[in-house]
Each structure stands twice: as structure tokens, then as C-alpha cells.
Amino acid sequence: MTAPPFRIELFQKDKHDRTEFDCGVQELNDYFRKQLSQDIKRNVTLCYVVLDNKADAIAGYYTISMGQILLNELPEKTVKKLPRYPSVPVARVGCLAIDKRYQGQGLGGGILSDAIRRAITSGVACFAVVVDAKDEGAVSFYEHFGFIRLKSQPKSLFLTVSLELQQLYSMMFTDD
Numbered sequence: 001m002t003a004p005p006f007r008i009e010l011f012q013k014d015k016h017d018r019t020e021f022d023c024g025v026q027e028l029n030d031y032f033r034k035q036l037s038q039d040i041k042r043n044v045t046l047c048y049v050v051l052d053n054k055a056d057a058i059a060g061y062y063t064i065s066m067g068q069i070l071l072n073e074l075p076e077k078t079v080k081k082l083p084r085y086p087s088v089p090v091a092r093v094g095c096l097a098i099d100k101r102y103q104g105q106g107l108g109g110g111i112l113s114d115a116i117r118r119a120i121t122s123g124v125a126c127f128a129v130v131v132d133a134k135d136e137g138a139v140s141f142y143e144h145f146g147f148i149r150l151k152s153q154p155k156s157l158f159l160t161v162s163l164e165l166q167q168l169y170s171m172m173f174t175d176d
């Protein structure tokens with residue numbers, strides 16, 4: 001049996017070489033190379049990398065942490081179905097990027113679905129996944145997958161984690 005071309009694993013600074021990574025967005029390159037390790041050390045985020053098994057290179061990464069959003073950031077029709085708490089729990093994907101050499105091959109969508117899968121199967125209640133887009137191009141990438149803009153932060157978007165989605169993902173994946 002041949003090995004799959006890519007694998008996703010938890011980022012570890014001593015194991016994964018970030019020096020060549022270039023997604024074309026300086027802010028996301030700089031964060032990955034310079035700031036990420038500090039954030040991991042302080043337990044404010046985790047990072048997962050998608051690795052090219054053949055070239056032994058990092059093809060992409062995303063960061064994920066727990067968070068909350070205020071109810072008044074959500075559309076009326078979503079709020080109507082919620083209890084009147086001031087906020088709801090979310091999983092936040094702060095950064096997500098694919099190296100330029102690997103863009104357009106389905107990896108961005110792949111790691112986004114991996115992040116959603118982790119949020120759903122974390123064992124901690126999560127109403128939605130929230131993403132922070134760096135520009136309008138990234139906003140349209142997330143809208144392509146059904147994410148909706150928050151009211152007062154138009155470059156942050158959410159996707160509710162419905163019961164159906166949870167059931168689907170728990171059937172498709174097992175915890176690692």
C-alpha cells in the first residue's frame with residue numbers, strides 16, 4: 001500500500017522546519033516563523049501542520065484555540081434559537097495558510113475541515129467555528145465553505161456546528 005501524500009500533525013518547534021514556508025501573506029509567514037512558539041508556550045493556541053510526506057516540507061498550517069463570541073455579533077435568525085446568554089463558546093481558527101507551492105490542490109479546504117473536525121470532537125461544547133480572515137480574498141475562501149461574517153468584525157466569520165454536522169464528523173473520523 002502506498003503512503004498518503006500528506007499528513008496532518010501537531011506542530012512542534014524542534015521537529016518542524018518553518019524557515020522555507022511562504023504562503024504569500026507576510027503577516028501569516030511572520031506569525032508562523034516568529035510568534036507562534038511563544039503563543040504555544042503560553043497555552044493560548046495550538047497549531048497543526050500539513051506535511052508533504054515526499055518532500056518532508058510543511059505545506060500548510062492552522063492555529064486553533066477556544067474562545068467566545070457575543071450574541072450580538074450573530075444574525076437575528078441564529079440568535080432566536082439560542083438561550084439568552086451574553087456569549088456562546090466557539091473554536092477559533094486564528095490563522096490558516098497554505099504554502100504557495102501547494103495552493104490550489106485542495107489542502108486549504110482539507111485543513112479547514114480538519115479544524116472543524118477537531119472542534120466537534122474535542123469533548124468541549126462548541127457552538128461554532130470562528131475564523132479570522134486577513135483580507136477579502138480570504139473572506140471569500142471561507143464564504144465558499146458556508147462561513148458567515150460577524151456583524152461588527154466583517155473579516156471574522158462563523159460556521160455553526162450543527163448536531164447533524166457533529167454526527168456526520170463523529171461517524172467519519174475517530175479521535176487521535
Ligand SMILES: CC(C)(COP(=O)(O)OP(=O)(O)OC[C@H]1O[C@@H](n2cnc3c(N)ncnc32)[C@H](O)[C@@H]1OP(=O)(O)O)[C@@H](O)C(=O)NCCC(=O)NCCS
Nearest residue numbers: 097098103104105106107108109133134137138140141144
Ligand atoms: C486561501 C488559502 C488558504 C486557500 O488554500 P488552497 O489550498 O489554495 O485552497 P483549496 O485548493 O483547498 O480550495 C478549496 C476550494 O476553495 C476555493 N477557493 C480557494 N481560494 C478561494 C478564494 N480566495 N475565494 C473563493 N474560493 C476559494 C477553491 O476554488 C476550491 O473550490 P472547490 O472546493 O469548489 O474546488 C490559500 O490560498 C492561502 O493560504 N492563501 C494565503 C493566506 C490566506 O489568505 N489565508 C486565509 C486565512 S487568513
